[in-house]
Amino acid sequence: xxxxxxxxxxxxxxxxxxxxxxxxxxxxxxxxxxxxxxxxxxxxxxxxxxxxxxxxxxxxxxxxxxxxxxxxxxxxxxxxxxxxxxxxxxxxxxxxxxxxxxxxxxxxxxxxxxxxxxxxxxxxxxxxxxxxxxxxxxxxxxxxxxxxxxxxxxxxxxxxxxxxxxxxxxxxxxxxxxxxxxxxxxxxxxxxxxxxxxxxxxxxxxxxxxxxxxxxxxxxxxxxxxxxxxxxxxxxxxxxxxxxxxxxxxxxxxxxxxxxxxxxxxxxxxxxxxxxxxxxxxxxxxx
Amino acid sequence: xxxxxxxxxxxxxxxxxxxxxxxxxxxxxxxxxxxxxxxxxxxxxxxxxxxxxxxxxxxxxxxxxxxxxxxxxxxxxxxxxxxxxxxxxxxxxxxxxxxxxxxxxxxxxxxxxxxxxxxxxxxxxxxxxxxxxxxxxxxxxxxxxxxxxxxxxxxxxxxxxxxxxxxxxxxxxxxxxxxxxxxxxxxxxxxxxxxxxxxxxxxxxxxxxxxxxxxxxxxxxxxxxxxxxxxxxxxxxxxxxxxxxxxxxxxxxxxxxxxxxxxxxxxxxxxxxxxxxxxxxxxxxxx
Numbered sequence: 001x002x003x004x005x006x007x008x009x010x011x012x013x014x015x016x017x018x019x020x021x022x023x024x025x026x027x028x029x030x031x032x033x034x035x036x037x038x039x040x041x042x043x044x045x046x047x048x049x050x051x052x053x054x055x056x057x058x059x060x061x062x063x064x065x066x067x068x069x070x071x072x073x074x075x076x077x078x079x080x081x082x083x084x085x086x087x088x089x090x091x092x093x094x095x096x097x098x099x100x101x102x103x104x105x106x107x108x109x110x111x112x113x114x115x116x117x118x119x120x121x122x123x124x125x126x127x128x129x130x131x132x133x134x135x136x137x138x139x140x141x142x143x144x145x146x147x148x149x150x151x152x153x154x155x156x157x158x159x160x161x162x163x164x165x166x167x168x169x170x171x172x173x174x175x176x177x178x179x180x181x182x183x184x185x186x187x188x189x190x191x192x193x194x195x196x197x198x199x200x201x202x203x204x205x206x207x208x209x210x211x212x213x214x215x216x217x218x219x220x221x222x223x224x225x226x227x228x229x230x231x232x233x234x235x236x237x238x239x240x241x242x243x244x245x246x247x248x249x250x251x252x253x254x255x256x257x258x259x260x261x262x263x264x265x266x267x268x269x270x271x272x273x274x275x276x277x278x279x280x281x282x283x284x285x286x287x
Numbered sequence: 288x289x290x291x292x293x294x295x296x297x298x299x300x301x302x303x304x305x306x307x308x309x310x311x312x313x314x315x316x317x318x319x320x321x322x323x324x325x326x327x328x329x330x331x332x333x334x335x336x337x338x339x340x341x342x343x344x345x346x347x348x349x350x351x352x353x354x355x356x357x358x359x360x361x362x363x364x365x366x367x368x369x370x371x372x373x374x375x376x377x378x379x380x381x382x383x384x385x386x387x388x389x390x391x392x393x394x395x396x397x398x399x400x401x402x403x404x405x406x407x408x409x410x411x412x413x414x415x416x417x418x419x420x421x422x423x424x425x426x427x428x429x430x431x432x433x434x435x436x437x438x439x440x441x442x443x444x445x446x447x448x449x450x451x452x453x454x455x456x457x458x459x460x461x462x463x464x465x466x467x468x469x470x471x472x473x474x475x476x477x478x479x480x481x482x483x484x485x486x487x488x489x490x491x492x493x494x495x496x497x498x499x500x501x502x503x504x505x506x507x508x509x510x511x512x513x514x515x516x517x518x519x520x521x522x523x524x525x526x527x528x529x530x531x532x533x534x535x536x537x538x539x540x541x542x543x544x545x546x547x548x549x550x551x552x553x554x555x556x557x558x559x560x561x562x563x564x565x566x567x568x569x570x571x572x573x574x
Contacts, residue, residue, distance in 0.1 A: 059489070
């Protein structure tokens with residue numbers, strides 16, 4: 001991706017939620033495919049091609065880090081159960097060199113994690129310079145499930161939005177490009193996916209009867225998400241709303257968002273800080 | 288891989304170094320391709336097919352862990368500079384679901400790591416139940432470079448072999464299948480690869496002039512490896528000698544070794560511990 005065509009900027013612009021504005025999730029079509037290259041087959045083919053560009057840029061990012069470049073990327077995936085966070089990790093991270101990719105899934109906090117501030121476990125899982133980190137769920141759970149299920153008192157929850165913004169600003173200052181994707185799923189599609197999990201013995205283990213109870217809390221979750229999308233969307237860490245009912249679109253879009261950000265970073269292979277000709281000579285002469 | 292054919296057991300048997308026996312590395316051809324399916328093209332095609340089997344077994348391993356199965360796999364890669372540890376990670380881990388794969392490259396220890404026992408940083412990087420861990424270098428560096436470059440006193444180095452064996456036995460007891468691969472490269476092939484790094488601007492960053500000095504220590508490294516391969520090869524954690532001059536063979540062989548071990552574990556999807564029909568009914572009835 002050497003040239004920036006007008007069309008190539010488009011997805012980021014199209015999916016970015018304007019910071020500070022109220023978000024009405026019901027106004028966003030979960031089956032939409034904004035910016036897609038012309039349907040499923042075209043998107044699948046383009047995702048493959050983007051994968052090679054991603055891997056090439058990742059290699060440069062890693063190489064640059066060996067010469068002191070502290071930049072890195074953190075992809076944050078949030079969304080309701082079955083919205084495809086795990087599937088996105090599998091597809092997007094599968095396009096990268098696993099050695100430079102730090103994947104972390106956040107589940108209910110352990111006793112040790114609960115003994116610390118909610119950002120503690122997140123800080124420990126951050127990508128190192130040169131890496132691409134992927135979070136399947138994140139610190140946002142602490143203002144989503146924590147709010148809906150009353151896992152903390154309201155004043156504590158209320159304080160977290162600002163602390164998240166401060167945290168993400170500090171990440172930006174430290175060279176971390178944060179790409180936050182909300183995978184927007186419909187309740188109907190979730191039901192279809194939950195039923196599919198029940199029907200397939202090799203998927204059934206992913207099913208938790210608690211998921212059914214969570215569906216009764218769907219409106220509360222949508223409201224909690226809308227609050228997050230409005231309050232935690234600084235210019236240094238905007239939210240992208242990715243319609244997620246169609247898996248091929250979701251994978252294509254997240255891939256493209258990642259590619260657009262990496263391309264902007266434009267990492268470079270470091271120059272040799274040693275005498276290349278002399279090294280070649282020494283290697284050729286001996287043994 | 289549902290049936291165990293005689294041929295399928297073969298690679299593990301062929302590459303395993305007999306425990307406790309002196310190892311003469313010069314007697315092992317670095318360009319050999321024991322057990323290969325008939326040359327490069329056949330190996331590449333088979334590696335792709337094995338990748339799908341690996342991913343399917345990995346999915347089962349992970350699923351089983353959600354029901355309390357503590358088993359996991361740790362692939363340890365050791366070998367001289369340019370022997371292809373990084374390339375193997377890229378190719379083998381690239382076949383797996385990145386979410387269940389924990390890759391760790393060990394470099395020279397940091398100040399914090401040096402303040403602890405040499406196994407401290409290794410314990411922290413172990414795969415969790417259900418995961419496949421890959422180490423690019425490992426605790427073996429502490430009896431390899433540490434020995435050759437005299438980074439610790441001889442008595443300390445001497446004590447480490449036994450401590451490594453105890454450690455690996457404790458891993459086995461805790462459900463960790465350790466698969467240790469020594470990527471066996473010739474000095475000639477290393478020279479070719481180092482020259483290639485010098486010649487390509489996108490590879491030059493990997494070059495370290497110190498690598499040339501290390502070549503003068505080649506015999507000392509080979510001796511240190513021979514000692515490791517002889518002394519740290521219990522039945523619970525044998526060493527596999529993988530000829531590594533040919534990259535396609537190296538990838539194929541490591542892939543196959545991993546597959547043979549995962550197949551033996553035979554992880555199973557857990558049975559549902561809830562009423563599937565009732566859940567289906569609740570999901571279909573509401574919303």
